[in-house]
Amino acid sequence: MALIGRSKDLDRILSVIRGPKESALAVVGRRGIGKSALLSEIPTLSDYRTLFLAATAAESDWALSGITALLYDMDDPVLNRIAERLLQDTTGAMSVPAVSSMLINGLHERSTSRTVIVIDDADRLDACSQAVIGFMARRLTGTDIVLVAGLRDESPESQFSGLPVLRLGPLSDSDTVRMLEGIPAKRTTTAAAHAVAAAAGGNPRAAVDLYGLLLDRHTEGQYALPVPLPSTGSFDAEFATAVGTLSAGARSVLDLLALSFRSDISTVRDIAPQVWTSVDELLAAGMVNRSGPHLMVVDQLLRGYVFSAMAPAVRTANHQALAEAAKATDPYAARWHLSYIALDRNTPFELLGHAEDLIRDGDVRFAVEHIERALAINPGEPETAAPLTSIAELLFNHGEFVYAQRYLEWAKRVTRDHALILRLSGLSLKIQFVQGASVRSSTVLRLVKDFGHQDPSYSAGLLATCALYFAERWELQEASDLLQQGSTFQGSASTHSLAMAEHARLLIDTLSGDTTALGRKHEQTRTAGVAGLLVRARALTYAEHYESANEAFALLRSSTEPDHRNCRETAAFMAVDNEVRAGNVRAAVRLINELERSEPGAAYYRGLLHLFRVWRAYSLGDDAQARVCAAEALRWAAADSHPGLLAQIAACQGHFALLRGDLAESVAQLSRAAEIGMEFGNPTLLRCEADLVEALVRLGRHNEATQALLRLESRSVGLKSPWLMMAVARSRAMLADGEQSLQLFSQAAETRTANRLERARTLMCYAERLHAFGRLRDSRDALLRAKVMLDEAGADAWTRHLDALLLDERMEPVRPQGNPAMLMLSDDERALAKMVARGMRNKEIAATLYVSVRTVEVRLTTIYRKLGVESRAQLTALAADKGTTAAQPYVLPVL
Numbered sequence: 090m091a092l093i094g095r096s097k098d099l100d101r102i103l104s105v106i107r108g109p110k111e112s113a114l115a116v117v118g119r120r121g122i123g124k125s126a127l128l129s130e131i132p133t134l135s136d137y138r139t140l141f142l143a144a145t146a147a148e149s150d151w152a153l154s155g156i157t158a159l160l161y162d163m164d165d166p167v168l169n170r171i172a173e174r175l176l177q178d179t180t181g182a183m184s185v186p187a188v189s190s191m192l193i194n195g196l197h198e199r200s201t202s203r204t205v206i207v208i209d210d211a212d213r214l215d216a217c218s219q220a221v222i223g224f225m226a227r228r229l230t231g232t233d234i235v236l237v238a239g240l241r242d243e244s245p246e247s248q249f250s251g252l253p254v255l256r257l258g259p260l261s262d263s264d265t266v267r268m269l270e271g272i273p274a275k276r277t278t279t280a281a282a283h284a285v286a287a288a289a290g291g292n293p294r295a296a297v298d299l300y301g302l303l304l305d306r307h308t309e310g311q312y313a314l315p316v317p318l319p320s321t322g323s324f325d326a327e328f329a330t331a332v333g334t335l336s337a338g339a340r341s342v343l344d345l346l347a348l349s350f351r352s353d354i355s356t357v358r359d360i361a362p363q364v365w366t367s368v369d370e371l372l373a374a375g376m377v378n379r380s381g382p383h384l385m386v387v388d389q390l391l392r393g394y395v396f397s398a399m400a401p402a403v404r405t406a407n408h409q410a411l412a413e414a415a416k417a418t419d420p421y422a423a424r425w426h427l428s429y430i431a432l433d434r435n436t437p438f439e440l441l442g443h444a445e446d447l448i449r450d451g452d453v454r455f456a457v458e459h460i461e462r463a464l465a466i467n468p469g470e471p472e473t474a475a476p477l478t479s480i481a482e483l484l485f486n487h488g489e490f491v492y493a494q495r496y497l498e499w500a501k502r503v504t505r506d507h508a509l510i511l512r513l514s515g516l517s518l519k520i521q522f523v524q525g526a527s528v529r530s531s532t533v534l535r536l537v538k539d540f541g542h543q544d545p546s547y548s549a550g551l552l553a554t555c556a557l558y559f560a561e562r563w564e565l566q567e568a569s570d571l572l573q574q575g576s577t578f579q580g581s582a583s584t585h586s587l588a589m590a591e592h593a594r595l596l597i598d599t600l601s602g603d604t605t606a607l608g609r610k611h612e613q614t615r616t617a618g619v620a621g622l623l624v625r626a627r628a629l630t631y632a633e634h635y636e637s638a639n640e641a642f643a644l645l646r647s648s649t650e651p652d653h654r655n656c657r658e659t660a661a662f663m664a665v666d667n668e669v670r671a672g673n674v675r676a677a678v679r680l681i682n683e684l685e686r687s688e689p690g691a692a693y694y695r696g697l698l699h700l701f702r703v704w705r706a707y708s709l710g711d712d713a714q715a716r717v718c719a720a721e722a723l724r725w726a727a728a729d730s731h732p733g734l735l736a737q738i739a740a741c742q743g744h745f746a747l748l749r750g751d752l753a754e755s756v757a758q759l760s761r762a763a764e765i766g767m768e769f770g771n772p773t774l775l776r777c778e779a780d781l782v783e784a785l786v787r788l789g790r791h792n793e794a795t796q797a798l799l800r801l802e803s804r805s806v807g808l809k810s811p812w813l814m815m816a817v818a819r820s821r822a823m824l825a826d827g828e829q830s831l832q833l834f835s836q837a838a839e840t841r842t843a844n845r846l847e848r849a850r851t852l853m854c855y856a857e858r859l860h861a862f863g864r865l866r867d868s869r870d871a872l873l874r875a876k877v878m879l880d881e882a883g884a885d886a887w888t889r890h891l892d893a894l895l896l897d898e899r900m901e902p903v904r905p906q907g908n909p910a911m912l913m914l915s916d917d918e919r920a921l922a923k924m925v926a927r928g929m930r931n932k933e934i935a936a937t938l939y940v941s942v943r944t945v946e947v948r949l950t951t952i953y954r955k956l957g958v959e960s961r962a963q964l965t966a967l968a969a970d971k972g973t974t975a976a977q978p979y980v981l982p983v984l
Contacts, residue, residue, distance in 0.1 A: 102134065
């Protein structure tokens with residue numbers, strides 16, 4: 090099983106191994122945290138010789154057993170002699186200081202290259218070996234040794250105290266789920282993996298053991314999750330020790346709390362009068378915590394141990410007592426405890442009803458226990474399908490997609506009601522939409538065709554939602570087809586469904602380039618509410634009204650209503666794209682970082698998040714990380730059959746390849762993106778054609794660049810886009826010749842409607858053209874203006890590229906040549922002569938100056954006539970710089 094969630098820890102270890110100095114590192118992690126698995130990966134990190142030693146309990150009382158095993162593993166003649174002396178010392182005459190000194194001397198005398206020593210559970214070695222190795226770890230200079238010692242505990246009295254420490258923390262829930270889903274199994278369940286991740290607290294061993302128990306239950310046909318999750322046995326000894334230190338009263342209260350996810354303090358007090366003393370003891374021990382009037386066991390594994398350790402009769406008596414005590418104060422708890430001692434036919438339905446109320450109150454984990462208990466009591470009851478459907482919809486609205494998917498699938502298995510099947514299938518589609526998965530429009534149409542007549546009102550709303558999904562994927566024909574199908578249910582559609590259909594039309598029109606609807610007053614209906622505002626904000630982004638869109642997204646993200654979570658999270662993603670399109674790099678990077686912190690499990694729009702990571706890495710200049718992110722994004726997009734995402738990834742890679750000067754790669758990626766982008770119609774969506782024109786011009790492929798510009802202009806007819814106006818103007822200027830090129834660049838650079846990033850890019854291209862024509866001071870001024878804009882946008886990668894241009898030797902002024910005849914030439918003619926003197930061919934000169942080869946030939950003819958030369962060799966002799974003068978300091982202009 091691959092090591093998951095430890096990349097930063099491995100990087101820290103690798104930095105120690107590759108460091109210029111010999112050093113030691115203590116890796117500290119409690120039992121089960123994955124320390125041994127991490128240490129076992131060290132031999133794969135480098136090509137250095139690596140020795141691995143693990144403490145053996147059988148030898149822990151044998152003095153110096155650990156050090157002798159290590160010396161023999163190192164297999165060095167000098168160290169072997171030391172090991173033999175230690176084995177021959179049967180009387181124990183050699184002291185720890187003497188052995189330590191002898192070992193240090195031996196390490197200095199050995200002849201082998203750098204060696205990495207890894208010791209797992211070093212604090213479990215015999216005491217003498219710990220002392221010797223600890224002494225050695227602080228004196229590795231000159232030994233060419235790197236020592237990594239794994240420790241279970243970090244103690245000031247330890248022989249390894251004072252060493253640099255790497256503390257292993259718990260895995261995140263998302264990493265734990267990834268680890269569990271990588272375990273080979275005949276049948277797996279994502280919900281079980283998530284439940285285990287929440288209970289294990291980031292302990293990999295506990296998670297694997299518990300997940301294995303649940304898989305065994307599934308194999309036996311027990312699909313409902315046990316409540317509480319059972320004890321695995323791996324940590325029973327530790328739990329027994331901890332519980333054994335409690336007083337009798339505290340142990341009794343802990344038994345009561347283990348029977349439920351949370352318990353009301355007043356209920357427990359009615360059973361245990363001295364509850365406060367016991368609760369204080371449990372709080373001090375860190376076993377329980379208090380939230381308002383409720384108490385709960387912190388560690389769900391401990392709860393499982395306490396639950397299983399209780400005798401069945403004791404559990405029944407405690408359930409009975411808690412049910413009686415909770416009747417007046419906590420009806421949810423009363424029904425919960427009665428489900429273990431007094432079952433009737435209504436018990437599952439009452440538990441499911443209570444679960445709905447708990448979800449509305451935001452107590453999802455307690456609700457899940459109610460649902461799983463109901464399913465354990467009656468797993469195949471068809472009448473549970475309706476409440477399970479309502480529960481799945483509530484969980485979806487609260488962003489709990491894993492459990493929503495679990496319960497809708499369960500409901501589909503037990504029901505034959507076609508109206509419910511329609512609702513459940515529609516909900517499954519919505520989950521796929523919000524997670525960024527691929528859905529075919531034919532699937533939606535087939536579902537409505539088969540079951541739509543069972544609930545026409547729901548079908549109308551579902552078709553409007555699906556139309557929004559396909560519009561956001563830029564598949565506008567599919568979106569329009571779904572709206573057309575939805576019109577057949579218009580007579581039965583609710584006000585909300587009609588409003589959603591109207592918003593879908595607004596988004597489709599905006600994506601097609603028709604923004605007239607946005608120019609009119611667009612009032613939000615009460616039924617459309619938050620969803621309508623979200624769609625309108627997205628349309629504002631595509632219409633390039635970035636500030637208005639940003640205000641709307643900020644309003645949506647500030648909503649605190651629990652059932653607005655999906656719109657809130659969607660707004661967070663859309664806000665990132667809004668800033669990217671607006672050219673606000675710093676703001677976009679900040680929002681991406683916030684996304685990853687708030688949603689580490691990546692439950693929403695996974696493909697879009699992959700794209701954002703690629704863009705962020707490139708924007709920050711981290712090309713290595715960008716390539717890793719791009720590979721992962723491409724795997725996701727290819728598996729998901731998402732052409733829009735594939736095109737955006739290619740456009741992003743092509744743009745930054747152009748920025749770093751990798752023109753062949755840029756043209757390949759941008760051509761691929763442009764080919765896919767032809768399906769989308771509106772060129773402002775993908776924004777790759779202008780980059781393609783620039784890359785082709787820089788490669789000297791002017792005919793292809795002209796064709797690419799013509800395609801862009803033909804698709805731009807009727808579109809009112811400031812970005813498009815700037816992109817087309819820049820592309821025309823790059824393809825123009827002579828003074829016309831400078832005039833077009835000047836006009837494009839003065840355009841104020843485009844964002845700062847695009848204006849800065851235009852100024853950079855203008856500066857290069859000015860430099861090619863010998864107007865060096867104007868070129869530098871343009872670069873400095875662009876630098877100010879890039880700094881304001883926080884565009885680090887672009888700024889670094891611009892700084893390189895400012896420092897490049899090409900930006901040095903062309904100095905007059907030693908031969909007075911060169912003074913007869915204009916600045917641009919002298920620059921052209923200098924290129925010939927450097928041995929450049931006409932084609933290379935034409936590509937550098939953004940002109941045709943014929944133009945270069947004509948200008949060379951003029952130069953030959955002025956200088957009276959007849960060949961390139963004669964011109965080279967005149968233009969050769971054999972007497973350069975000292976460069977004059979350049980005074981920065983005041984901007």
